Amino acid sequence: MERDSNDITLKNKLKEKQLFKISRFKEVVKRTKPHKHDAYFELIYLSQGAGFHWIDADKFQIAPPVVFFLSGQLHYWEMTEIPKGYVMLFREGFFDKKDLMNLVRSLEDTVYVNPSEDDNLDFIFGEMEQEYRNPSKNSTELLQGYLQVALVKLLRHKDQTSVTVISKGQEVFRKFQYFIQQANPVSNLKVNQVADHIGLSPQNLNAICRKVSGKSASELITEQVILEAKRFLIHSDKTISEIAFALNFTDPSHFIKYFKKTVGKTPQAFRSRYFQ
Template sequence: MPKEIKSYRLDNQYLFIHKEAITDSDFGLDNTAELIDNGFGIYSSVRVKNKIGPLKSEFYRVAMCRRGFVTVDCGLETFTHQRNTIHFNFPSQLFSLYNKSDDMFAYYILFTEKFIEDILPLNSIQQQFPFLDYEGVPFFQLTESESTEIEELFFKIDNEIKRNQKLLKQAIQLYIKLILIAANRSYERQKLAKKVEPKKDGTVVTRFKKLVGQHFLTKRSVSDYASILAITPNHLSKLVKEQSGKTASSFIEEMLLMEAKALLRHTELTISEIAYQLNFSDPSHFNKFFKKGTALTPLRYRNQK
């Protein structure tokens, strides 16, 4: 196991993290390390590596399997990716791929927040598409017709890239949104989404959760986030409680606990090293925090995996 979980940006070198080599497939960007507008890539699983990760990425990933199977870790959950399943990863989330069948075939797209910000405001994307939130369900089964519909959208993006005409980025942005809309219709059909009434201050809570995901290692108090959001800690706590049923501090603690679990499960770091990497003052404080959240000591959690 590695000594740390690396985080990767979407750049020209990332191709060699997920592919064995540039391929002779003419689908999407299989045959090049270049990206569209430095923030978008579309690929088939031709020559995808047998094992990827564990890693974190600073971009979104959407993948749909059409044949065979592969095991995928999203965050701390493990799924078998098989025909007509779709999965989503968002920035800073843990990702692993392994145990790939010889006949596995899938399509996937990678895109940065900057690439989609014109068409999908980042302060509302989690409300529109709950599978892009760590509390949502990142992996689910599609019907054959739903898979065909999304596959056709992948083909349309591929066709846009081959034509390479004006407003290519804008066309791809629209197809990304259509893919997310189609997936969300399946998500809602299966009643995977929590029933949450839209709130006028919903974007504040969405921004808070995003900020926690970015800064939980260094900012541990509600007042830290309230200051960034230019509201009082009491008002932020009230909004979070009204819209999620949870306290604002519990979101910070949950992110910290998820990171601790990932490091215990996927690295060779000692308990003490993990404690200090997570900015605990000493290992005993970390042990107390972890046991409160899991009823297990860090060592027992690591040994039971």
């Protein structure tokens, strides 16, 4: 476990060259500390349990069967009943076929899915855990196959009967999203800097962002700054001034105006209302 430069706990449950891992969810009732995972995806399936799962500023009630899909968000658990299920971790490098990664990308904007019993996720995840713990010839291919089946079943709950191939514009947008999510601090970013990193003109980057998300690159950068600010306001004891400096605002009053213009209330008002 480590901390990033802004005191957010980073948990790395995969070894440096490890691409995949599956294990049973810890069967304990407790509140975990807010943390995030970088550089890999996390797919959590719960067949039993109760409580809440906080993901960034959103609170999800745990109503099994349920699947949570995480790709770097800050999260923590508030369990009130013993949970049962599985935790699957995997890096992009686990997939040797582009179609599999397309399935993951199609699920990326969905963090919460209630599958049906007919999806047989208990069986699928159970078989994957057995294969992972007792590997044999072609285990990787078998695990990839099971994961593909699980992802397709989950995507059906998004009312998608098929997964379309990701266009070049969508690939660029994914790179843009990843870059601003990893930037530290993101408030320093300018559209022309990101465009230069990706290898596009600012005009082309803006056009792609608007086509894919309906928002400009600048608006999306602002959203990321506000998300980071909300994480600090909710999950840390930092003062407003400390948060402003952590996000690289030279003047706390500038940060307060920036936040209020976007959110509609001051940082302190947001924090107070959140904990009412």
